[in-house]
Amino acid sequence: MAPKIVDKEVKKMEIVHAAIKVFSEKGMVKAKMVDIAREAGIGKGTIYEYFRSKEDVFASGFQIFFQAMQDQIETAISSTSDPVEKLRLLITVSFKSFLQHGSDLAMIMMDFWAEGIRNKDEKILDAVDLRKIYYEFRVIITSIIDNGIKKGVFRPVDSHHVASLLIGALDGVMLQWIMDHKAIDLEKITDSVIDLFINCLYKK
């Protein structure tokens, strides 16, 4: 009357994390369902007990990945109310989380970008909505800058443009680092980013 019971949610997470690992090593296209199954230590058919399709697995991985990153950043910047310190933390934490995960996790981000941009018009995967993710990121940074301007710490600038620029710089530098670890010293570049953005925002 009562058969084998497993925690569906826990197992689903196990599969997603196995999938994230495989995606990061092989990329979305070359990663096969059987690879994910093997990594999770289960049979291929079992995946379909928890996910509707490969895309569904991918979307779940995407969401978990970016949610974790966003949480990490928001936790860090909520520790202070000083706009300068918030920006400094945001930049540092962004680069740090990349450094600590190595290039595997960076690789999967590349696929998320590629997939997210390619499917930006199709509403199939609403979890993979990079527009929303970037919008939210921009709002966070814009509000820090606006607050800094209001407090008279920063000179008046177009906060939206500067926010876009900061996000772009973070992404773009990471992109170069993914391509060539030896050419880009992520730790030292952090200081340059902070120097350029914060010093240039300071009111003189």
Add this chain to the structure above:
Amino acid sequence: MAPKIVDKEVKKMEIVHAAIKVFSEKGMVKAKMVDIAREAGIGKGTIYEYFRSKEDVFASGFQIFFQAMQDQIETAISSTSDPVEKLRLLITVSFKSFLQHGSDLAMIMMDFWAEGIRNKDEKILDAVDLRKIYYEFRVIITSIIDNGIKKGVFRPVDSHHVASLLIGALDGVMLQWIMDHKAIDLEKITDSVIDLFINCLYKK
């Protein structure tokens, strides 16, 4: 005794340009050989008279695409010897070339990135060597900045880091623009990039 003659090089270029169009619309994976053939107005088999594989077609497209971009930028910055003006032109031309081509061409760049990063260890496609391309780009910008420092126009900075940062900012802002044209005004952001980088480099 003298059979049909076609200009192999011209036809090869026709195929590559058809391929670039198809790649930009569908992406590397979804673009089929038969699509490229149809776009070029030829049979599928003919492509294999000019290219060894799909990857070979992709690599050729890659090379032509980036070479054109690099030529455009180098032509622009060679028109002046003023470091400030060189930087201003480099930023403007980079964004302009993106704007004029629309998002199709931006899409293919995304695939080049993804493909280039994924195969960065495999030496199969040495034409698709993003490391080299970014290195060369960095050299160009570094030399402009160093020259500016030498002339006493710019304050002394780590030119390599600032160059990486500028390239990153250009790429990263374009990435956001690709994702959401409405959220990013590429023309107006150009001014912010110039403002931030050039003003902050100025010696006071």
Add this chain to the structure above:
DNA sequence: TATATTTAACCGACTGGTCGGTCAACAATA
């Protein structure tokens, strides 16, 4: 406690479709 029963959970052989690459036949030219 041993055994039977129930059924969620699991699995991997199979299917159906896709697509890169080949090649034998065909077309055009001089």
Add this chain to the structure above:
DNA sequence: TATTGTTGACCGACCAGTCGGTTAAATATA
């Protein structure tokens, strides 16, 4: 007619997703 150039039907490797069969945990029964 000899040679270059073209072609698309065909092949086979590949793989996402399916499905019928199996396993084993929890309970019921004696």
